[in-house]
Amino acid sequence: MLGNTSDRQRIAQQRLRIIAGHLQGPVDGDSAILAAECKAQGSKTDVCREGKTVPRRRQEIMKWNGWGYSDSKFLFNKKGQAEFTGKRYRLSGMIIPGLKDWMEGTFGANLQHKTPATPLLTSSAVQPATLNKAFLEELKSTGIPFSHDAEDRVFRAHGHCLHEIFALREGKFGRVPDMVVWPNCHNDVVKIVELACKHNVCVIPYGGGTSVSSALECPPEETRSIVSLDTSQMNRILWIDEKNLTAHVEAGIVGQDLERLLNESGYCTGHEPDSMEFSSLGGWVATRASGMKKNIYGNIEDLVIHIRMVTPRGVIEKSCQGPRMSTGPDIHHFIMGSEGTLGVVTEVTMKIRPMPEYQKYGSVVFPNFEQGVACLREVAKQRCAPASIRLMDNEQFKFGHALKPQVSSIFTSFLDGLKTFYITKFKGFDPNRLCVATLLFEGDREKVLQHEKQVYDIAAKFGGLAAGEDNGQRGYMLTFVIAYLRDLGMDYYVIGESFETSVPWDRVLDICRNVKARIIQECKDKGVQFPPLSTCRVTQTYDTGACVYFYFAFNYRGLSDPVHVYEQVEHAAREEILANGGSLSHHHGVGKLRKEWMRDTVSNVGVGMLKSVKDYVDPDNIFGNRNLL
């Protein structure tokens, strides 16, 4: 997925890395030294450490008002063709000929009508920092790096909700943290939290900054000094236990680093949320994250063996690493999903697995969405879901299609044409109804092939036709570049967002239909001048239900307050989800965006239970981001 080498090369390299990892000797010895000398190490980490993605000054490599790396973005070149810049992704440096037509056709967007973002962050527009002098003095004496530079603060004042990015593009900033601290290890966090309690300072933990629930927004009513606690420098693998297949990792590590470092030793966690390039382990724990390959590896709650969290009351952790315990309610479940309201997760012991020998993408075309869902349901029933199986609806299939890079050979385009002809003309699939399931198999080569056959056989029973690896791989690529695409849309009056839910199997079709229809109707009622993009995919399967993911975007030309309209529509869509038996969230979390529905979701008593935990753990609301409750 990352890097522009071909698959085969990549697998070969991984093999080499596995072998190299074995030859390099035990990793844990090395890390143990690091951990012991955490502070010394910390004081000289001004430069980006080799192999680690996220520097303290994130702005050095990332956009301040958009998604991802500064060097990677979509743009329309002088010829009016879409192109993706940079060198980081498979799509980088390529021309995407279909994108322009798709944007014009889907949104009624026009290249002449641009809405460029404010190019530079003007520090003077940022509220001056409210500093707590005493806290600051004592913090200085600990030697933990901190900053109250405006750029640093703005960077940590937001996640990636539409309204947050929209405001940044307009150069508007609300309440931002007053300072940023970069602890280097668990003990640093303990000190910071102690000081915060002592001086009554509000602490908001910050991991990868990929939240889409307004979780990072500073409560505007907060009068205390707000400290953003950036965990990004706590990013080491402290040890790997090959006997038990666990790894002990600092919680600030981002997904891509964790996987890469483990890969070097021949292991992986297999936890791959779509945001894994930037989201952090601590963030996953705090929001109950879910990974694309959860069918093999499990979601975060299945992967976590041990958690260390620093709270105002002290450190919470379990005393052993038994694989399962019957010791009352699992305290991990107070931590997972606490969304930074109880403390900072500093270290996590996770399951690891040997890297898979073989990976294979695949795809199946179905004549319609109903058949596709029926097939996924059957796959779930037989419990033979591959590492990942996703079903995109027709609109999303077309969307994926629009992202096909320019093909170099006439032969490939001829083949594509032939495939299309076979499916639509020979098999009689309606191009406006068909939909595609993308698959990813992982494991022993032989087993993968066997598994593949089993899944394709089931698909055939529901009228599905195998449609090649390429379609499958492109489907997964879409999820990595979608956030970049949103930035492109916002350059041309198009705003959008994704949201998700989980729902029992018997409700899947109904919820997809109704939520999409509701979005379209609400847009119409709210005066949106162009038909919106309203599309979904079934993105995870479970024994009893599925996770459904919606994309929603529209052209806002002619609207005076597009963000407000957007929020109203999203609100209505969420109400529709709840009315159709969907959950408040499958993995994005609640944050502040969905707080209003918590009571209905978990009942009064449920809210009371959570409240009383908060009251005990953090009576002074030091972790005052006001998420969840």
Added chain:
Amino acid sequence: MATEAIYPHRDPMLKKRDDFEDMLEERRNSSDLRYALRCYTPVLYKGLAPCKASMLKSMVLQSDQLHHVIGQVSRETGRAADDVQEEASAILEEMAHCLQLSTVRFFAFTLSKVFKTLFRSICVNEEGIQRQAIQEHPVVLLPSHRSYMDFLLMSYILYTYDIALPVIAAGMDFMGMKFVGEMLRMSGAFFIRRSFGGDKLYWSVFSEYVKTMLKNGFAPVEFFLEGTRSRTSKSLTPKLGLLNIVMDPYLKGEVYDINVVPVSISYERILEEALYAREMLGVPKPKESTSGLFKARKVLSEDYGSIHVYFGQPVSVRSLAQGRVNRCQFNLVPRHIPRRPSEEIQSFVNDSAYRLVRAQEENMVLKPWVLLASLLLQNHHQDQTAGQKRGMVLEELTAQAVWLRDMFREYGAFLHWPDHVPPSEVVSSSLSLHRGLVRVCEGRVQLAVEQGGQVKPGEPHSTVTPEEELLSQAVIVLSCASYRNQGLHVFLRPALLASAINAASSNLKQEVFNSFSFLRNMFSNEFILCPGATVQDFEEACYLLVKTGALQVTQQELLVTERGQRTVAFLTSMLDPFLQGYQVVCRFLCEEATENLTEKQFVPAVRKFIIKHLLAGRLRYTEVLSSDLQKNSLAALLRLGAVQKIKAAEQGTLKVNKVMVNSLEDTLGGRLPTQKAVGARL
């Protein structure tokens, strides 16, 4: 008030309505055969392929819901599941429609012929038809029900406009008509038993059948919200069973939305006119039979004026339910397991039903005859009180009709009074169409009660007892009343207010309101009065009377103006027969009801009592003989708890709380102030 949002307060005269076009005009100018054989290609719901009746049946039989219920029934009764399944299959067989285009074409041809002989015109609003045909969502058609003709007429119209034909819920009694039943089935009717209270299996097959058709959009579903034909031309209290079923798919999220279309069918002259009157007077209605239908062919030779069919604005169930129903209540139990609707949903469906019936009422076209019938009836009663039989001078009738016409218009009635024709001509043409009911002689008009109704030629009519004479007069009066009733909904609220002002001991607003609220409550089985909308209705009534200058409203008081006296008198006497009727029923219950009066005996007994009083001259209103009124008043008393149904071995007996009934009677008669009788219950 929750209902406030449903009826925004607005001037009824500003209501926008579509234009009509006469469907028969084209039929009179071109070949019926070609019309019946023409290409019929309606737009289908979301481009769906039409579903064969057999496929539909198997979908129903394989549904999760039915599966569940079959299992349940089999466990409860110990019968084999296959056995129960077979029963379900038989029920479905008995119920299901099998729409065939050839039958529809046959009807298209014959109905064209019949309609052209019977009616001068069939006017429909094409805009409305096209509006409901845009099948973004499944459609439910809710026509008003005044005649057997209704559903054939509906299908005929939709066929003519090339719109998907509905499947229609029909009562099982049609099935009795051997050949015709099957014909109707082939033109889209499906048959349901009138009562199947506890039969789980039947209910399950039935509801699944309707829902399957609706959810998949195979065809619009049509049924009569009033459940049966209204014999009195007043709208009937809506029945909720089918409405519950058709709303269910939306509430459970199985479809995004459902469009419900109220359709108002108004007849200038109802085919069943005298039939209904007889039925209400206790001459039992003939059982539907094919031979009976042929006997009815003599109606073919008469002129029945015109029909107006108005397709109202489609109502989205989603918007009705917005903010009223929490759909999350279906999240915790599998949706295919049948459950009793929650209270929230029951009250939602009930309110929606009333709202839809009112929407039907609003778009009912009223012909000049409705005004004339009202005036002639009032005059008839005055004459009777005075012991005269003089009738009304034609010019006087015309003048009064013009006055009433203007009032109707101000109240927002959908009145079809040809303005380009002089009023006298309008009146005389109306009178001639209804010459069976009125007699004009020497420039005076009166009800044709003298003829002794229409005595059948075969019957001997030598010895006519006073009772028989009374009954035959009543046929005329009741027929006339049914035309008056067509317009009742227009001034029902002002009339309740006028009567309340009359009855209240002072002009104090609060007192009038109490009195209004009492009457409204008393009559809520008689007229369509939305539950819980008392304040709303009161304000609407005040608004209308103030607007027409009949009433002045101050901070504290309601005062009838000088020029308002006439209006108020008219309105009061409109409602008077009902007031008197309810009092008589009360009196009967106090004076004559025995310990073991059963519900079944009630109507004959009260009828005997009323006849006695009428003959003795102690009662003015012959129309009180209407069994409809008697049943409604009993229902009201039961609702108020003044009478109780005691379950006995065979059938329920009525236990009368004489004190309460007595005080209700006195309050109705204005002899008791409202509050006392109102009690805690009201």
